[in-house]
Amino acid sequence: MMKKIYYLLLLLPLFIAFTGCSDLEEIVFDHEKQEFSTxxxxxxxxxxxxxxSLVDDEYYIxxxxxxxExxxxxxPEWMLEKAAESNLKWGIYLMPSSFKDGKSLTDGFYLKAKxxxxxxxxxxxxxxxxxxxxVGSFTNVWVDRWESYFGEVVKDSYSIYVNNQTGWDELSLYAWGDIEGxxxxxxxLLPTGTEVINGVTYSVFDMGKDNKDVTMNLIFNNNNNGKQFDAMQGFTLNRDVYLLVTEGSFEEVDPNVIPYAGFTVYVDDQTGWDELAIYTWGDAxxxxxxGIQPTGTKEINGVVYTYFEMGEDVNGASLNLIFNNNGNNSQLADVPVVLERDFYFQITTDGATEVNPDGEPVEDEGFKVFFEDNSGWDAIALYYWGDDVADPGWPGFSPAGTEVVDGVTYSYFELPAELNGKSINTIFNNNGAGIQIDGPYILIDKDYFFTVTAEGATAIE
Incomplete structure (x- = not known):
């Protein structure tokens, strides 16, 4: 009997130690801590x-x-809010007074991500x-997986997302095809909303459940104000579609690729050359x-373009482009451009012609001569002359207007596009009233800036 009592006394400290553990606070991990106030x-x-889980997705209860659903x-009433201090915690406040038909959370709920x-x-x-x-309570709810973790998400309906670069005041989408309406x-249809993806704002056209898997043809227009063009033709709406749309063209894009912020030269190559490169000279x-090699090819409005991304660091640069067969003894005449936009060219062995993405020729734009007028004259004009240059007639051009550049207001002369790539001698004068000064000899491959006084014209760097 004494041995049993002694044995129990030996076990007593262990029993006390184990029972004492129940008084310890429950361990709470960081992601389980309450992030929103009750x-x-x-x-x-x-x-x-x-x-x-995607931080920039939208989650709905x-x-x-x-x-x-x-x-x-x-x-928006049922969209979750991300916690400020956690990418894994999202919350929502629910008020039973807004619940429908006497239902509650006991009837079941789930999340769906956009x-x-x-x-x-x-x-x-x-x-x-x-x-x-x-009410007044706080509850953690664990989410294990999303549908996308197991493959492509199957949706009830699809939308057409448009990066609208048309410049139109309004954008409408008309579709026709296998079914009416x-x-x-x-x-x-007008946009049903907007969505920002990778810094790009898309106008969203929700096509509805009835149009899922329907074959259709798209026409973008400026809400019946006189402008329109055909877009995707004979395609089946079995996915979300992302488009970059300009005034007369469209291009399907990948929304997951961060947009390139530079300008691009697109080339419809009809030369028959085996290879194509672009050499540049001028500002860079x-x-x-x-020269540079093609970035890739893109089909736009049925035309396959070889395209060259020129690089974000040369935005605004004045360049001369030389299209050539990658150094194999064939090249075209220089084409001057200012990289303030994308360019589309059709090239043959005879030369390069700028085109709209729909294939029609476009008129060349001339360059400008900006100037600060410190001459004291009552009026000012610009005359020029040179080899193979048409005479503008004395006293030349009058100023076309004024423009603010880098905070400075300049007057400017507009030069005709046929001067592009040519060199001219300039003469500033008081609009033919007897005073004139010789200006600089310049190559017309960019805009120029001058200060004009009664004694001369000085370039502004």
Whole structure:
């Protein structure tokens, strides 16, 4: 008997130690800590997202209590808010007074992400949560996976996202095809919203459930104000479509690629050459002879262009382009450009012609001569002469207007486009009233800036 008592006394400290552990505080991980403040009149749910969830996605809570997916998805009232200090914690305040048809969280709910799809279990099964909670409470809810983790998201409907670079005041989308009423009657559908993806603002045209997998033809227009062009023809709407749209062209783009911020030269190559390169000289030489190689090819409005991304560091530069067959003894005449926009050329062995993306020729733009007039004359004109240059007639051109450049207001002369690439001698005069000064000899491959006095013209660097 004494041995048993002694044995029990030996076990007593261990028993006390183990029972003492129950008094320790429960361990709480950082991602489980409450991130939003509790409100007396609302239920606070904080969702712990799976690793890899997109920070810039939109997450919506859906259940019978808020009308289901048709009413709740993409409704701002039911969109979650990201916690300020955590990329894994998203919260929402729910007020039972707004619940529909006497439903509650006990009837089930789940999340759906705009880009990653519906909530899924680790076995790729649909998930439904149930909770019996009251106002003034806080509850963590764990999310295991998203539909996108298991492959491409299957959507009920698809949208057409448009990076609108038309310059139009309004943009409408009309569609026709296999069925009637793909969009409302002409001029069609106005954007249903906007969305920013990788810094690009897209106008969003929600095409609706009835148009999923329908074959259609698209026409963009300026809401029936006189401008329109055909876009994608005979395509099946079985995915979201992302387009870059200008006044007369369209191009399908990848929204996940951060947009290139420089300018591009597109070439419809009809030379028959085996290779194509562009050599540049002027403000910059992008590479030694034979120049830069193509970035790739793109089909725009049925035309396959070889395109050259010129680089963001030469935006605004004045360059002369020499199209050549990659240094194999064939080249075209110099083409002067100022990289303030994209350029589209059709080239043959006879030369290069600038075109619109729809293939029609465009008129060349001339350069400008900007000047500060300190001459004291009552009027001023610019005359020029040179080899193979048409005589503008004395006293020359009058100023075309004024323009603010880098905070300075200049008057300017507009030079005709046929001077591009040619050299001229300039004469500033008081509009033929008896006074004139010789200006500089200049190559017309860029805009020029001068200070004009009664004694002479000085270049502004």
């Amino acid at each position: 409100r007396e009149n609302a239920i606070l749910l904080e969702f712990i997202m799976p690793t890899g 859906i259940g019978d209590f808020n009308g289901g 048709e009413e709740a998805f993409e409704n 880009r990653q799809g519906g909530e899924r279990s680790v076995k790729n099964e649909p998930v439904v949560h149930t909770l019996d909670v009251q 793909i969009t409302p009657g002409w001029p069609g 030489e992008l590479a030694g002879w034979p």
